[in-house]
Amino acid sequence: MKVKFKLNGKTTAAEFRPGLTLLEYLRESGLKSVKYGCDNGECGACTVLIDNQAQNACLVLLHTLGGKTVETLESLGSHDRLHRLQEKFIAAGAIQCGYCTPGMLMALEALNRENPAPGEEQVRDALAGNLCRCTGYVKPVEAAL
Numbered sequence: 001m002k003v004k005f006k007l008n009g010k011t012t013a014a015e016f017r018p019g020l021t022l023l024e025y026l027r028e029s030g031l032k033s034v035k036y037g038c039d040n041g042e043c044g045a046c047t048v049l050i051d052n053q054a055q056n057a058c059l060v061l062l063h064t065l066g067g068k069t070v071e072t073l074e075s076l077g078s079h080d081r082l083h084r085l086q087e088k089f090i091a092a093g094a095i096q097c098g099y100c101t102p103g104m105l106m107a108l109e110a111l112n113r114e115n116p117a118p119g120e121e122q123v124r125d126a127l128a129g130n131l132c133r134c135t136g137y138v139k140p141v142e143a144a145l
C-alpha cells in the first residue's frame, strides 16, 4: 500500500509496511540529515518539518502522512547554497556534530516561520527538544538570535 505526501517539494507515493516510521523511511530514501538517535522522541536528532511544524520523525508512522508536507534539512540548503540559518551557525561557530546540528536547524526553521524575530526565551524553548550530549547550547542560541 502507498501513501501520498509532499517530500522536500516533490509529490511522493511511498510504499509502507506496518510500523514503518518516517525516520526509517527517510533514511532508507537516502535523506541522511535525519539522524537515528534515541528512536523514542527524546533527543530531537530526527527533527523534520511536517506542515511547517517541527516533529520527531521517529514518532511518526509513515502511513499517517497522507496529504501532508514533509521537509528535511536537504530541502533547506545545499553545499553550494547554504540556508541563512546554516550561514549563521557557521559564523557563530555553532556547527557541532552532524548528529545534533540538523535537528537544531530544523527546530529553528520551524520557529522562524512562525516568528521571524524570536527572543532568547523563544529560541531556547524551540531547542528544548534537541539534545547535545556535549552540552553545547550557547553558540546555537547565539546563532539563532
Ligand code: FES
Binding pocket: 035, 036, 037, 038, 039, 040, 041, 042, 043, 044, 045, 046, 047, 056, 057, 058, 059
Ligand atoms: S531519534 Fe527521534 S527524537 Fe531521538
Ligand code: FES
Binding pocket: 096, 097, 098, 099, 100, 101, 131, 132, 133, 134, 135, 136
Ligand atoms: S555536538 Fe552533537 S551531540 Fe554534542
